[in-house]
Amino acid sequence: MANVDKEMLTQFLLRMGDNTLILGHRVSEWCGHAPVLEEDIALANTALDLIGQTQLWLGYAAEVMDDGKTADDIAFLRDAWDFRNLLLLELPNGDFGQTLMRQFLFDAYQSILLPRLMKSSDQAIAEIAEKASKEAAYHVERSAETVVGLGDGTEESHKRMQAALDRLWPYVGEMFASDDVDAAMAAAGVAPDPASLREEYDALIGKVLSEATLTIPDSDFAHKGGRNGKTHTEHLGHLLTQMQWLQRAYPGATW
Numbered sequence: 001m002a003n004v005d006k007e008m009l010t011q012f013l014l015r016m017g018d019n020t021l022i023l024g025h026r027v028s029e030w031c032g033h034a035p036v037l038e039e040d041i042a043l044a045n046t047a048l049d050l051i052g053q054t055q056l057w058l059g060y061a062a063e064v065m066d067d068g069k070t071a072d073d074i075a076f077l078r079d080a081w082d083f084r085n086l087l088l089l090e091l092p093n094g095d096f097g098q099t100l101m102r103q104f105l106f107d108a109y110q111s112i113l114l115p116r117l118m119k120s121s122d123q124a125i126a127e128i129a130e131k132a133s134k135e136a137a138y139h140v141e142r143s144a145e146t147v148v149g150l151g152d153g154t155e156e157s158h159k160r161m162q163a164a165l166d167r168l169w170p171y172v173g174e175m176f177a178s179d180d181v182d183a184a185m186a187a188a189g190v191a192p193d194p195a196s197l198r199e200e201y202d203a204l205i206g207k208v209l210s211e212a213t214l215t216i217p218d219s220d221f222a223h224k225g226g227r228n229g230k231t232h233t234e235h236l237g238h239l240l241t242q243m244q245w246l247q248r249a250y251p252g253a254t255w
Helices: 006-028 037-065 071-076 096-117 123-151 155-176 180-187 194-211 234-243 245-249
Strands: none
Touching: 006 037, 006 071, 006 096, 006 180, 006 234, 037 071, 037 096, 037 123, 071 245, 096 123, 096 155, 096 194, 123 155, 123 194, 155 194, 234 245
């Protein structure tokens, strides 16, 4: 474990794990509902990758907390205000275009962040990042190709992808907002300052969205509050009622 305040480290790990947990659940909602069988399988596999990463992040968070909780306890027995995920990831799926646009915007972020975390001063984080980065590299390649295919496709698909980008863009800025937790992680060499990732992120998504013939909204406004739990959308509570109901209804049940 890195030489850093345990509470700060726990908050960082919750942010990483909650991001993949909430997006993994959202993507899993497409199972059996995707427009074609190939995409149904691909989205289900993406969700499985994200949940697998969640197990690692929240498992390590439980280890750092050292209060007898497990990764499952953290996932299923917290209330909405205790979650630390990006607001972008808790939004409803919308149509297929919006789902893939959200996936690409997050995949691009992960594809830049995780390689930096592979150099973390915390060995456990570096090992988790090394495993997750391989999946993230595939995810961003796939979601980018889909965004380009739909954006530069038919008139209808282009219109929907532009609408999805316009809808989701105000949530992108939260990825790069820094606070005391981020400052502590950067100072200890655990993780980079999120703000330092913005230039590379903008270059990556700019290239892909240009190929997709999509226009990035000219606005710096950013919804914030998810990473510190101060402000979540109403959608997170509804998501948790579905995700947590079995554990809440039958505490400690096993099978």
